[in-house]
Amino acid sequence: METFEKLMKLDRRWVYLLLIIVCVWAYASDFTVPILVEPEVAVIYNRIDSLPEGSVVLVAIDYDPNNLAELHPMTYAIVEHCWRKKVKTIFTSLSQNGPGMADQAIRDITDSLSRDHEYNGIEFKGREIVNGVDYCFLGYKPYYAIVILGMGQAFKLPFPTDYYGTPLDSVPMMKDIINYGQVDLVVDISGGNITDAWIAYGQSRFGFPLALGLTGVMTAQYYPFLGSGQVIGIMGGLLGAAQYEELADNPGRAKDGMRVQLPAHIVIIIFIIMGNVGYFANRRRLKKEGGAV
Amino acid sequence: MRRQLPFALVFIFGLFMIFQFFVPHEKSEAAYEFLLDWIIVIGIFALALGIWSLFKVSVEKIKLGKEGAQYSYLTLVGLYLMVAFGFTQQTGEGWGLYFLWLVLCSACIVGLMRLRAATNSGEKRMWGMVSIGLLIAAVLVAIFDDAWAFFLYTPEGLENSMFRAFFDYVMMPILATMFSLLAFYIASAAYRAFRARNVLASLLLLAALLVMSRFNPFIPGAEYVAKASNWLMNVPNLAAQRAIVVGIGLGIVATALKVILGIERGYMGKG
Amino acid sequence: MTFLHFLGLTFGVFVTLGTLSFLYKDNPFYKIAEHLVVGVSAGYFVIILWHNGLVPKLFQKLADGDWYYGFMNASHWEYIIPAILGVMMFTRFSKDYSWLSRWPMALYIGISAGLAIPLEMSTKVNKQLHAMMVEIDWVNFTGHDGFNLLDITSGLSQVLIMIGTMSAIIYFFFSKEHTGAFGGIAKLGIWVLMIGFGASFGFTVMARISLFINRLQDTFAWGNTAFDATNQNYNAGFPIVFWCFVAFVVGYIIYEIVSHLRRPASAS
Numbered sequence: 001m002e003t004f005e006k007l008m009k010l011d012r013r014w015v016y017l018l019l020i021i022v023c024v025w026a027y028a029s030d031f032t033v034p035i036l037v038e039p040e041v042a043v044i045y046n047r048i049d050s051l052p053e054g055s056v057v058l059v060a061i062d063y064d065p066n067n068l069a070e071l072h073p074m075t076y077a078i079v080e081h082c083w084r085k086k087v088k089t090i091f092t093s094l095s096q097n098g099p100g101m102a103d104q105a106i107r108d109i110t111d112s113l114s115r116d117h118e119y120n121g122i123e124f125k126g127r128e129i130v131n132g133v134d135y136c137f138l139g140y141k142p143y144y145a146i147v148i149l150g151m152g153q154a155f156k157l158p159f160p161t162d163y164y165g166t167p168l169d170s171v172p173m174m175k176d177i178i179n180y181g182q183v184d185l186v187v188d189i190s191g192g193n194i195t196d197a198w199i200a201y202g203q204s205r206f207g208f209p210l211a212l213g214l215t216g217v218m219t220a221q222y223y224p225f226l227g228s229g230q231v232i233g234i235m236g237g238l239l240g241a242a243q244y245e246e247l248a249d250n251p252g253r254a255k256d257g258m259r260v261q262l263p264a265h266i267v268i269i270i271f272i273i274m275g276n277v278g279y280f281a282n283r284r285r286l287k288k289e290g291g292a293v
Numbered sequence: 294m295r296r297q298l299p300f301a302l303v304f305i306f307g308l309f310m311i312f313q314f315f316v317p318h319e320k321s322e323a324a325y326e327f328l329l330d331w332i333i334v335i336g337i338f339a340l341a342l343g344i345w346s347l348f349k350v351s352v353e354k355i356k357l358g359k360e361g362a363q364y365s366y367l368t369l370v371g372l373y374l375m376v377a378f379g380f381t382q383q384t385g386e387g388w389g390l391y392f393l394w395l396v397l398c399s400a401c402i403v404g405l406m407r408l409r410a411a412t413n414s415g416e417k418r419m420w421g422m423v424s425i426g427l428l429i430a431a432v433l434v435a436i437f438d439d440a441w442a443f444f445l446y447t448p449e450g451l452e453n454s455m456f457r458a459f460f461d462y463v464m465m466p467i468l469a470t471m472f473s474l475l476a477f478y479i480a481s482a483a484y485r486a487f488r489a490r491n492v493l494a495s496l497l498l499l500a501a502l503l504v505m506s507r508f509n510p511f512i513p514g515a516e517y518v519a520k521a522s523n524w525l526m527n528v529p530n531l532a533a534q535r536a537i538v539v540g541i542g543l544g545i546v547a548t549a550l551k552v553i554l555g556i557e558r559g560y561m562g563k564g
Numbered sequence: 565m566t567f568l569h570f571l572g573l574t575f576g577v578f579v580t581l582g583t584l585s586f587l588y589k590d591n592p593f594y595k596i597a598e599h600l601v602v603g604v605s606a607g608y609f610v611i612i613l614w615h616n617g618l619v620p621k622l623f624q625k626l627a628d629g630d631w632y633y634g635f636m637n638a639s640h641w642e643y644i645i646p647a648i649l650g651v652m653m654f655t656r657f658s659k660d661y662s663w664l665s666r667w668p669m670a671l672y673i674g675i676s677a678g679l680a681i682p683l684e685m686s687t688k689v690n691k692q693l694h695a696m697m698v699e700i701d702w703v704n705f706t707g708h709d710g711f712n713l714l715d716i717t718s719g720l721s722q723v724l725i726m727i728g729t730m731s732a733i734i735y736f737f738f739s740k741e742h743t744g745a746f747g748g749i750a751k752l753g754i755w756v757l758m759i760g761f762g763a764s765f766g767f768t769v770m771a772r773i774s775l776f777i778n779r780l781q782d783t784f785a786w787g788n789t790a791f792d793a794t795n796q797n798y799n800a801g802f803p804i805v806f807w808c809f810v811a812f813v814v815g816y817i818i819y820e821i822v823s824h825l826r827r828p829a830s831a832s
Contacts, residue, residue, distance in 0.1 A: 310678025375607025500762025542688025
């Protein structure tokens with residue numbers, strides 16, 4: 001019993017050290033975790049995969065570096081999927097540090113797609129991704145709810161120029177794209193309240209198909225919108241990103257990171273079980289001694 | 294007037310926006326677009342308030358010599374460097390004296406802060422002269438160095454490699470790591486606080502353990518665990534979250550109505 | 565990957581380890597990282613607000629006007645009004661004129677509140693309740709492929725969702741005491757809510773671990789880059805910087821251990 005009491009009073013820094021050791025060992029080891037794809041993610045992949053060449057997808061990169069661990073891999077997977085299918089993308093960034101995330105993703109993915117790749121047995125020739133033709137990055141404006149409503153009237157209402165200062169009227173791909181009516185899918189990748197605004201102010205008012213990429217913390221809260229059909233699919237956390245990478249045959253950081261998730265989860269489950277065993281053992285001892293529980 | 298006019302504005306514009314939702318007439322749409330546009334411009338100034346606040350707090354901390362004031366220099370220099378990067382860009386191949394200019398300006402900022410913190414006239418004179426000297430040197434470098442230029446009206450600064458480097462190598466790692474500390478806090482909390490004290494806590498823990506095990510292919514019955522977890526997310530979890538969403542929706546509508554009708558006045562502040 | 569970029573990566577790893585050192589105790593490296601990121605983030609936001617906000621939404625609209633006319637001769641002169649309202653926000657810092665900042669705030673709050681009412685009601689209440697009011701699939705009540713209680717589209721699941729949602733909503737009704745049949749339904753409601761919170765917690769654990777995994781990936785990538793001879797910009801400086809940094813970190817850890825052991829027993 002004393003052992004349990006000592007364990008319960010263990011300095012938390014030993015817990016941190018154990019978790020670090022397990023994570024570092026798992027990452028340094030060479031093993032893979034099979035990824036089971038959930039229907040919520042498959043719907044998004046199939047939707048984008050079925051889009052013909054020249055379709056338009058709006059990708060809202062609404063997260064900060066705080067959430068980049070889970071959401072950046074989703075951005076990379078989705079945008080690379082769109083561009084290799086020659087689907088045009090419009091990027092917006094309604095979070096404070098989002099433009100930097102979007103700028104980095106665009107640079108990396110344009111560089112990646114300049115080389116030949118094979119995805120799901122299909123050869124894709126490397127090509128140059130051109131700003132204004134294959135994508136348009138609108139940038140950031142404050143008050144995201146107002147911006148989402150404004151884009152429903154016309155993209156150039158909140159965004160008279162793109163992120164790089166080019167007037168939207170001069171951007172070749174935006175000539176025929178006025179508002180959400182010309183967009184085939186909106187994907188919101190977000191780590192905060194901006195998702196609520198996309199659902200309430202965007203999808204609810206303008207009726208476009210909306211897919212979500214969310215952090216793990218938020219995922220459970222948005223299942224009602226999936227159930228009501230307001231949202232067509234949800235990618236939840238690193239697992240969601242890994243599932244999309246699995247479907248797209250484009251292994252990236254998400255699949256790479258899942259092999260650390262497994263042992264880390266096992267360690268935390270062991271911590272929970274140990275904590276509860278100690279708690280019940282202590283409670284039983286106090287009951288026997290006739291003390292308060 | 295000081296309080297009545299704002300309440301009247303809230304009432305008029307609040308009612309108009311509700312009215313506009315149901316009346317998609319051309320003139321109503323035009324007014325609606327007008328207002329959306331205006332709000333974005335006002336919002337830009339509102340957000341700048343926070344940055345001014347940060348500047349003021351850091352300067353005050355240095356002036357009063359509070360504990361940790363030396364780190365406020367870092368805050369101010371970091372702020373200055375990003376602003377400088379964002380408004381400048383190379384015009385040729387190399388950077389010329391750009392980094393010298395950055396160092397001179399950073400040193401000038403430190404000098405000005407030391408001037409503000411100085412307590413006697415001798416110290417003030419010294420730091421004043423140092424700051425002016427550094428400022429003059431920085432201005433001369435900016436005027437005579439052709440390798441780079443200021444771009445205030447066009448966004449070349451956004452593509453400045455130093456601006457991007459500071460975002461990629463300073464902001465991203467630090468912000469990401471700050472939040473990664475939470476991984477350890479949750480491990481510690483799992484060990485110390487998550488107890489199945491009663492039926493409700495047990496239910497919570499069982500649901501959590503099921504969801505946490507859903508992607509583990511190595512446990513016995515992994516396929517059924519995954520299916521059970523999927524059912525848990527799409528049935529009881531959906532029901533619970535739907536109830537919360539409905540409650541939140543009703544709360545938002547009630548609060549918004551109270552704000553429009555002037556019952557809720559907290560946003561006005563005191564006075 | 566040039567040498568300068570490798571130095572940048574090294575600085576990234578330095579601030580990563582500096583921030584993680586907070587787990588051991590508060591220390592100057594953590595404070596450096598913390599204060600640096602606050603300043604750099606603020607500076608970044610200034611630039612984004614300027615280039616993406618003020619320039620296209622205000623300055624370019626008034627560009628064809630003249631400053632000596634107060635831009636009243638610009639084709640979009642009406643944008644002076646939100647500009648003035650925006651500047652009025654700064655009066656918050658004045659004791660005598662802070663009441664002026666209420667006007668633009670009132671405009672924003674009024675517009676936001678007005679927008680919220682119909683849209684939030686529609687999204688969060690109407691559509692959610694409508695989604696519950698579906699015809700029960702009695703034919704496939706226990707599952708579409710025979711007896712399958714884990715089928716989320718079966719009639720049983722629809723009934724459970726309806727009962728769960730209504731009981732949880734009843735739990736939140738605190739105007740009536742939770743006794744009798746009402747209390748029983750409310751109790752069912754709190755059980756359903758606990759399952760929802762448990763599911764959230766399960767996802768939260770994954771989310772938090774993911775954040776640390778990303779830092780591990782960046783640190784390992786930095787280590788691999790230091791010895792990646794296939795890099796066309798590779799030079800001897802890469803491993804030198806790597807080993808210097810490792811020596812610095814190991815040296816600091818040894819210093820902390822020695823300090824800890826030398827500390828008198830009463831002070832530890």
